[in-house]
Amino acid sequence: MTESEAMHTAARRYCTERMAELQHQPPVGGRGPVPVHYSRRLLQCLLEEIERHLPGEYAGLDATRRELTAIALSVNVKFSEQPNPLAVRVIQQERELFCAHINALGANTLANVAPLPFRRTLREDESRVLWQRVNERWGAGGSFWFPLVQFDEMPSDLLAFRLENLLTEIGIPRLRELLASHGVRRLYELNVEGFRLHLGTPARHGMQPEFELDLSLFEPRGQGERYWADDEIEWLIYLSHENTVTFAGEGLITSLKNLWPTWEKRWHMPESAILV
Numbered sequence: 001m002t003e004s005e006a007m008h009t010a011a012r013r014y015c016t017e018r019m020a021e022l023q024h025q026p027p028v029g030g031r032g033p034v035p036v037h038y039s040r041r042l043l044q045c046l047l048e049e050i051e052r053h054l055p056g057e058y059a060g061l062d063a064t065r066r067e068l069t070a071i072a073l074s075v076n077v078k079f080s081e082q083p084n085p086l087a088v089r090v091i092q093q094e095r096e097l098f099c100a101h102i103n104a105l106g107a108n109t110l111a112n113v114a115p116l117p118f119r120r121t122l123r124e125d126e127s128r129v130l131w132q133r134v135n136e137r138w139g140a141g142g143s144f145w146f147p148l149v150q151f152d153e154m155p156s157d158l159l160a161f162r163l164e165n166l167l168t169e170i171g172i173p174r175l176r177e178l179l180a181s182h183g184v185r186r187l188y189e190l191n192v193e194g195f196r197l198h199l200g201t202p203a204r205h206g207m208q209p210e211f212e213l214d215l216s217l218f219e220p221r222g223q224g225e226r227y228w229a230d231d232e233i234e235w236l237i238y239l240s241h242e243n244t245v246t247f248a249g250e251g252l253i254t255s256l257k258n259l260w261p262t263w264e265k266r267w268h269m270p271e272s273a274i275l276v
Contacts, residue, residue: 004064006110007102008055011068013116014101015047038087039094042077046098048209049075052121061110065102072098117214118186127210130188130229137233138248143192144225145238146246157250163221163243165266170259176215178255184230188212192225220245 001009022036022043049071058064072095122130135141147160166175179187189211208224211217218228220239228237235249247253257263 001113001115002055003061003107003110004058005055006113007061007064007068007105008050008053008058009116010105010110010113011050011098011102012047012119013113014098015043015050018097019043019047035086035090038077038090042075042091042094043098045075045077046072048121051119051211052123054120065105068102069099072102117216119211119213119217122188122210122212127190130190130210130233133233134190134227134229134236138236140227140236140238140248141192144240145227146248147244148240148242155248157253158246158248159253159256159263159267160244160246161263161266163239163245166245167221169262169266172219172221174259175220176218178252178259179215179218181255182235182251184215186212186214187218187228187230189218190227190229 019040022039025036050068053067055064058067077091131141138145146158191208191210220226220228220237222239223241225241226239229235235247235252237252238246238248240246247256260266
């Protein structure tokens with residue numbers, strides 16, 4: 001790992017560890033952890049911007065330090081409401097804490113920085129191209145996909161399951177192994193707000209980050225509509241807000257069936273869905 005890579009990695013780790021630290025802070029004044037909310041939002045936006053760049057883009061350690069400091073001081077923090085004076089002060093303090101940490105990193109510390117799995121925030125133009133390809137190949141996009149929408153003629157290369165059954169009987173580590181057996185090392189994580197961007201429609205809740213990430217970070221659980229695919233778009237995985245998981249692609253489905261002998265007992269089709 002070069003010094004620039006170590007500095008970039010240290011900045012990523014600082015953001016994640018600082019957010020975890022803030023998560024355990026007690027409420028302020030009995031009104032909830034308002035300052036913590038603003039601090040965490042700043043750190044989330046900061047991490048997103050740091051991961052938008054690769055360390056190889058910077059010309060050496062000093063340039064990396066300068067660029068990371070510039071990102072911290074300029075990153076835009078979007079809120080649904082107008083930040084109050086307390087929020088503005090807390091955000092500025094959080095920016096300064098990050099800059100102080102980055103400027104204090106010396107050669108000895110950087111030499112001992114442990115690597116992190118690869119994750120890169122996608123640019124808007126990348127998102128548009130990926131969504132166009134996903135939509136052309138699979139018809140996926142909009143608010144929902146199968147099984148929350150159904151087709152007049154059901155494709156043979158789609159299977160959907162309840163998330164809880166998949167996690168209990170297969171588990172995420174084995175799903176990662178399944179993808180690795182298909183040569184997957186990195187994949188794209190997309191979300192519905194990215195598809196709105198592809199259509200030229202403003203995102204309802206602001207543009208949510210989309211990523212190119214290491215397979216070890218593949219985590220099909222949580223809230224919202226999310227999709228995963230690789231460069232070839234020959235398969236697709238879709239997680240819905242109803243906690244269903246859809247697998248698309250003949251090769252991927254064949255491997256899943258071999259891995260999960262009782263899959264037919266867990267195949268999921270909702271009683272009602274939108275017809276397309």
